[in-house]
Amino acid sequence: xxxxxxxxxxxxxxxxxxxMNKELDHLQLCQWLTAVATDRDKQAFTRLFQFFAPKILRIxxxxxxxxxxxxxxxxxxxxxxxRKAHLFDQNKGAVTTWIYTVMRNVTFDxxxxxxxxxxxxxxxxxxxxxxxxxxxxxxxxxxxxxKKICDVIAVLPENQQQVIKGFYFNEMSQEQLAAHLNVPLxxxxxxxxxxxxKLKKQLGESYD
Amino acid sequence: xxxxxxxxxxxxxxxxxxxxxxxxxxxxxxxxxxxxCQEKILQLTEQVAEISFEKVESDEDMSxxxxxxxxxxxxxxxxxxxxxxxxxxxTAEVAxxxxxxxGKNYKLPNVLANMEIGGVTNIxxxxxxxxxxxxxxxxxxxxxxxxxxxxxxxxxxxxxxxxLLDGEFSDKSGxxxxxxFIMLDGQHEHQPVSDNGCLCFxxxxxxxxxxxxxxxxLNPIGSLIY
Ligand SMILES: [Zn+2]
Numbered sequence: 001x002x003x004x005x006x007x008x009x010x011x012x013x014x015x016x017x018x019x020m021n022k023e024l025d026h027l028q029l030c031q032w033l034t035a036v037a038t039d040r041d042k043q044a045f046t047r048l049f050q051f052f053a054p055k056i057l058r059i060x061x062x063x064x065x066x067x068x069x070x071x072x073x074x075x076x077x078x079x080x081x082x083r084k085a086h087l088f089d090q091n092k093g094a095v096t097t098w099i100y101t102v103m104r105n106v107t108f109d110x111x112x113x114x115x116x117x118x119x120x121x122x123x124x125x126x127x128x129x130x131x132x133x134x135x136x137x138x139x140x141x142x143x144x145x146x147k148k149i150c151d152v153i154a155v156l157p158e159n160q161q162q163v164i165k166g167f168y169f170n171e172m173s174q175e176q177l178a179a180h181l182n183v184p185l186x187x188x189x190x191x192x193x194x195x196x197x198k199l200k201k202q203l204g205e206s207y208d
Numbered sequence: 209x210x211x212x213x214x215x216x217x218x219x220x221x222x223x224x225x226x227x228x229x230x231x232x233x234x235x236x237x238x239x240x241x242x243x244x245c246q247e248k249i250l251q252l253t254e255q256v257a258e259i260s261f262e263k264v265e266s267d268e269d270m271s272x273x274x275x276x277x278x279x280x281x282x283x284x285x286x287x288x289x290x291x292x293x294x295x296x297x298x299t300a301e302v303a304x305x306x307x308x309x310x311g312k313n314y315k316l317p318n319v320l321a322n323m324e325i326g327g328v329t330n331i332x333x334x335x336x337x338x339x340x341x342x343x344x345x346x347x348x349x350x351x352x353x354x355x356x357x358x359x360x361x362x363x364x365x366x367x368x369x370x371x372l373l374d375g376e377f378s379d380k381s382g383x384x385x386x387x388x389f390i391m392l393d394g395q396h397e398h399q400p401v402s403d404n405g406c407l408c409f410x411x412x413x414x415x416x417x418x419x420x421x422x423x424x425x426l427n428p429i430g431s432l433i434y
Contacts, residue, residue, distance in 0.1 A: 042286055049282050050274060055261050063225060071281070079285050093254060100257035104225050108236075112229035112323060112341050157291060187284045194291050 029095040037085035049078055056103055063107060068185060075186030076106040152199055160195035163188055210242050210387040218391070219245060223252040230341050230348040230411045234371045234389065237317045237409060241387035307407075309335050309352035314374055314407050325350065333357025339409075351408045353377060358401040366413030368392045375406030 029051065035044035053074050060073035080102050088098050153164055159181075166177045174192070178185040214222070214235050221227050222235045239245045274282065305321040306313045309328065326338040333354035341348050345366070350373075353359070370390045377384055379398040384390060392398065 040289075042289075045286070046282060049278075049285075052261065053274075053278055053281070059260055071277075075281050075285065078281075079288070082285060082289050093250065094257070096257040096261040097250070097254045100253055100260060104223075104253075107225045108229055108232050109322075111232070160291075184281065184284060186281070187288065190285070190288045194288065 026094055026096075030090055033081075033085055033088055033095050033098075034090070036082060037088060045082055048081065052081075052099055053078060059103070060107070064110075069110065071184070072110065072186050072189070073103065073106055075184060076110075076189065077103045079186070079190050080106065153195075156195050156198060160191050160198075163191045164195045164199075167192060210238075210244075210385065212384065212388040212390050213242065213245055214238060214389050214391065216248075219248055220252060223249055223256055228341075228343050228346055230339070230343055230346050231369065233319045233323075233348075234369050234409060234411055236319045237371055237373070238387060238389040240317060240319075307337065307350060309350075309407065310354055312405075317373065317409075320409070334359065346411060346413045349410050349412075351410050353400070353402040353406050353408075355405040356401075356403060357405070358399060366393075367411075368413075369411040370400075371409040373407045373409055375402060375404055377402035377406050377408075 029048070032041075032044040032048050035041035036048065056074045056077055057070055060070035061067075064070045064073065077099070081099060084102065088095065092098075153161055156164065162181060163177060166180065167174065174185060174188045178188045181188070218227075218231075218235065222232055227235070235245075239249055303321065305316045307316055307325070308314075320339065324340040326340055328335050328337050334357055335352040335354075337350045339348040339350065351359075351370075353375075368391070370384075370392075372384050372386050372388045372390075374386055376386070377400045379400045381398070
């Protein structure tokens, strides 16, 4: 009887440190993320990066066979953690849940790679009735004037200009740009995104 | 009132990030309209995040030095982050986007706002736009049915997901409303009819697609519409 109690007590005591560590981790992660959100604290972000980046990479490697894509998941996810930290609400769940969701959205975005679907055009063409069908191809044409865009691009930071010009005017792929500028693909993507966000803001009213 | 939900296995696969983008999108759209499934997703995410991030190996040291590659990545992120500090970080991620079918404007769910969407093909009271995801045999579309329109009776070799974005339709199994997530396999045969018109997001996996050209030409309605 006494033995059992001792054993129980020992078990409780020995369980406690690991349990507390786990609690501490949550609290710590939450403090770091909050510091990023409120103070744009780079030190705190670095700690988050150290904690999550290797784990995200391990998960991403299981989903994408290609090492570059797995790295892209890490970079995109961590970039979004920085960008969206203010959206985290600790009353709604743990930091881990939030970052996992951010990672899942990044993975989703990478999966829906936009390509023109040639099969689709073919299926419409070979269907005998196609000739009598009305096709309205004008629905999603962007109404951006080139001139205005050039003016706005001219005021972007140099490294964003390079990416925008390479991508839209020289029609280089993001991969080609990464090689050309000797930076990771994720950096090209984030620069492109930054530049586009600014363009949209500048062009605001006329862009819809 | 939403009555049709993705089954549990599908939600689980979604949470684990194992689904193609088209099917993920259908589940996201549904969950945005369905608190019940949203809650399920949140709980499952909590669990999988716990397993993925919290199983800290005993020898793992948090203060460990970053590899050179990781340090590079970190400094890239922080360098680009400089620009964001001057930006309004709260700017909405996604601009609202609308599609027009038969003179009626529909707001697209956020999930679809960034996707490329092809031109509209009309056939009778039906109109279809392809969502241009490059997923091989899986084809994703927006399908619009005008009031009193119907889809000809059909079956699919693979699966067929229909998510009602607006309006209602019914088939012999019942009536469906906005937000309903309907998944059928090749066993089912159905003929949706919409009294007042509707807009659907459809994902179809048809194993016969383009592997048997003659059959396709003989019975092309399904592949044209879906
Ligand atoms: Zn539901």
